[in-house]
Amino acid sequence: MNEILRAIYSSIIDGEQKVTTAKVQEALDQGTEPSAILNEGMVAAMAEVGKLFEEGEYFVPEMLVAARAMQSGLAMLKPYLVKADVKSSGKVVAGTVKGDLHDIGKNLVCMMLEGSAFEVIDLGSDVDPDKFVEAVHQTNADIVAMSALLTTTMPNMKVTIEALKAAGLRDKVKVLVGGAPLTQQYANEIGADGYAPDASRAVATAKSLIAA
Amino acid sequence: MNKKMPTITVEFQPTGRRIDIEHGETLLHTAQLAGTDLVAACSGIGICGTCLVRVVSGETTLPTLSELDLLDSEKIKAGYRLACQCIPLSDTRVEVPPESLPAGQKLQLEGWGGEIKLVPAISAIDLFLSPPTLHDLKSDYTRLKDALKQLGLKDLSADYQVLTSMSERIRNQNWSLRVAIRSSTETGQIVNILPANSGIFGLAVDIGSTKLAIYLVNLETGATVAQKGVANPQISFGEDVISRIAFANKGIKNRELLQKRLIEILNQSIIELCQSSNCTPEQIVEAVLVGNTAIHHLVTFLPVQQLGAAPYVAAISDPLELRARDLGLNIAPGALVYFPAIIAGYVGADHTSALLATRFSQSNRIRVLIDIGTNTEISLGIGEKIYSCSTASGPAFEGAHIHDGMRAAPGAIEKVQLTSEQCKVVTVGGIPPVGICGTGVLQAISELLRNEIITPQGTLRKNCPGVRFQDGRGGEYLLVPAAQTGHGRDIVITRKDINEIQLAKGAIRAGIEILLSHGGISSEEVEEWVIAGAFGTYLNLESAIQIGMFPKVPLDRFHQVGNAAGTGAKQMLLSLDERSAATQITQRVEYIELTIYPDFTQQFVKHMNFDIE
Numbered sequence: 001m002n003e004i005l006r007a008i009y010s011s012i013i014d015g016e017q018k019v020t021t022a023k024v025q026e027a028l029d030q031g032t033e034p035s036a037i038l039n040e041g042m043v044a045a046m047a048e049v050g051k052l053f054e055e056g057e058y059f060v061p062e063m064l065v066a067a068r069a070m071q072s073g074l075a076m077l078k079p080y081l082v083k084a085d086v087k088s089s090g091k092v093v094a095g096t097v098k099g100d101l102h103d104i105g106k107n108l109v110c111m112m113l114e115g116s117a118f119e120v121i122d123l124g125s126d127v128d129p130d131k132f133v134e135a136v137h138q139t140n141a142d143i144v145a146m147s148a149l150l151t152t153t154m155p156n157m158k159v160t161i162e163a164l165k166a167a168g169l170r171d172k173v174k175v176l177v178g179g180a181p182l183t184q185q186y187a188n189e190i191g192a193d194g195y196a197p198d199a200s201r202a203v204a205t206a207k208s209l210i211a212a
Numbered sequence: 213m214n215k216k217m218p219t220i221t222v223e224f225q226p227t228g229r230r231i232d233i234e235h236g237e238t239l240l241h242t243a244q245l246a247g248t249d250l251v252a253a254c255s256g257i258g259i260c261g262t263c264l265v266r267v268v269s270g271e272t273t274l275p276t277l278s279e280l281d282l283l284d285s286e287k288i289k290a291g292y293r294l295a296c297q298c299i300p301l302s303d304t305r306v307e308v309p310p311e312s313l314p315a316g317q318k319l320q321l322e323g324w325g326g327e328i329k330l331v332p333a334i335s336a337i338d339l340f341l342s343p344p345t346l347h348d349l350k351s352d353y354t355r356l357k358d359a360l361k362q363l364g365l366k367d368l369s370a371d372y373q374v375l376t377s378m379s380e381r382i383r384n385q386n387w388s389l390r391v392a393i394r395s396s397t398e399t400g401q402i403v404n405i406l407p408a409n410s411g412i413f414g415l416a417v418d419i420g421s422t423k424l425a426i427y428l429v430n431l432e433t434g435a436t437v438a439q440k441g442v443a444n445p446q447i448s449f450g451e452d453v454i455s456r457i458a459f460a461n462k463g464i465k466n467r468e469l470l471q472k473r474l475i476e477i478l479n480q481s482i483i484e485l486c487q488s489s490n491c492t493p494e495q496i497v498e499a500v501l502v503g504n505t506a507i508h509h510l511v512t513f514l515p516v517q518q519l520g521a522a523p524y525v526a527a528i529s530d531p532l533e534l535r536a537r538d539l540g541l542n543i544a545p546g547a548l549v550y551f552p553a554i555i556a557g558y559v560g561a562d563h564t565s566a567l568l569a570t571r572f573s574q575s576n577r578i579r580v581l582i583d584i585g586t587n588t589e590i591s592l593g594i595g596e597k598i599y600s601c602s603t604a605s606g607p608a609f610e611g612a613h614i615h616d617g618m619r620a621a622p623g624a625i626e627k628v629q630l631t632s633e634q635c636k637v638v639t640v641g642g643i644p645p646v647g648i649c650g651t652g653v654l655q656a657i658s659e660l661l662r663n664e665i666i667t668p669q670g671t672l673r674k675n676c677p678g679v680r681f682q683d684g685r686g687g688e689y690l691l692v693p694a695a696q697t698g699h700g701r702d703i704v705i706t707r708k709d710i711n712e713i714q715l716a717k718g719a720i721r722a723g724i725e726i727l728l729s730h731g732g733i734s735s736e737e738v739e740e741w742v743i744a745g746a747f748g749t750y751l752n753l754e755s756a757i758q759i760g761m762f763p764k765v766p767l768d769r770f771h772q773v774g775n776a777a778g779t780g781a782k783q784m785l786l787s788l789d790e791r792s793a794a795t796q797i798t799q800r801v802e803y804i805e806l807t808i809y810p811d812f813t814q815q816f817v818k819h820m821n822f823d824i825e
Contacts, residue, residue, distance in 0.1 A: 107813070151458035
């Protein structure tokens, strides 16, 4: 890995947003391949962040600042990636379900997915089942990722899955669910394809759903 | 660590202790391992029946012959078991009834009482009636009303239930009576007919998600004659109100169950309070109940479904006056229960009550009120305006979701002092430690920070004494080694515990900062910081500032006032003026929904870190 990519990599792990954007600009100015910046700088860094999280070294705050740094660099890189026709890992429609306003966890999942070169369409929080359906229709997404933080709103995941079925889209997308009150058992019960207990494992699960 | 046989998790309520055990252990042994002391008079051979517990969920072995001997079929059907006989077969949740615990939990009851003028809703009138004769054939009720009319009390009515027992009472008491009359409305109503010279009492209750504070108050003197703290039995249906709402959403039967269990414990407590004060429940002629919005709705049979999903609105936010007997509460037959106004879906009547008790009715100073619980309600008063919000601080300060966490029951570490040489701990009841409660965790983390054993990001520093990394999950700090604990196991603070506190204090501080910025003032401009609630009263302020839960302002601006909600309930019991002051307070409140506040995530994340100033 060259020096500038290593600088991007470590600035993301340390959550130094300003350094990340400066170094991404520098890399682009030097004519570094956009796909190399993405994969060797950003994706590799977020994988390390995910590993640190799973080992208990990092918790939500560190993960959020790292993801923020990555995201600001990615925003600069995006036009170049489009121009160079760099393929994304997959397309994800994400949102917090109807009745639930909690979005920190969902935002983190979105950023971690972007940090793994997924294309993410974030529908926000309190998302109506029909809005999920419409977004899948319009974007041809590979995955629908739903979050719920309340025991009272998690039944709306099932409602959304039913809406996807009714629209004839259930076979075309994989459904990934997560959130504090959820369990693998609940995910199975409602007929989701995947469950992730945290943002880091959401990425791994999304990858395995795409590969399946 | 080497792999063991698959384990079973057993949770004890109301202490909140959780423990992983291997298959084949009895519940009694499990309780002992977990540091939850059960009374086991026969030391667990199944003959005394004192270690009675109720299995709320999970699979267990079937009742043994000893149990069938000692417990009647009703009890067994209700899930009651003898802990020494019952072996869990899957993850199990167990409720320990108060009588099976040797000592009561430390529940915080004192509030910040101020002098208030007595303007009671109920007045007591002493009467002597002349008995009927063949020449004076007026009905008993007419006789009573005529006597009251002579005292200037016209247009009275009586509660139907009072009428049904009136004639017998009048005669039993030889025509000498004390009549309790509710005069808050234009036409008064007789709520009870008591023997002459009976004292009249009121009941004030603060219903928290985890505990109830119950006060018996003399309505004539204003004095609190007895008080009691009991665990909220609804905890067996879910630790937080959201899971109780989810439970209630599954059917009307569940909603009834949640209501019934709460009223049962209230009725039982009323009997105990009356016994200790030489009075009868009949003499309790008025009650005030306060609680968060979900609890309020569950007690009053109002729907809770809409509280469980955005935009989280109350069914009714106005003050309510309901008949005690309609709620199932066994006090005077015509007694009413007053429920003060609600502010928002997650800022309930308990906060209204706390604002009243801490004099937010007077608007001359800039003040902040913080009532810390599973949900923390925060209010900022600036002149006529009060800004309020609710923030999900989680149950960590109640000792839940903490590795060795427990509530403030005997054996819980409540104070920690750390020097380079040693770690000193103080427990509730002064006995060897078996876990750590919220105030203990807070102080432990603040001490770890002060001694630079954890970083501002909350990571444990390697190579510090006491820090160990055994299983690759962020490490832990050894607070009390097994040799010095009450259950022979180490008590530790894990990286995950630190993170739980980071989440909780980040949420509280973010709420504070958003209210301040919304009100356009700085923390230095706030003249008084009022900290309410049990945890808030016992917490060490310096520790709370050290970890960044509260802003760094001079300590003398903080006032830890205890159960302000309970105090407010007592004040409303004693004075109708206080009730209208409470209603007026709610009209001045602007509620701020944090989850959609643009700056919230940023503030939350920022304040999850520990800033060492």
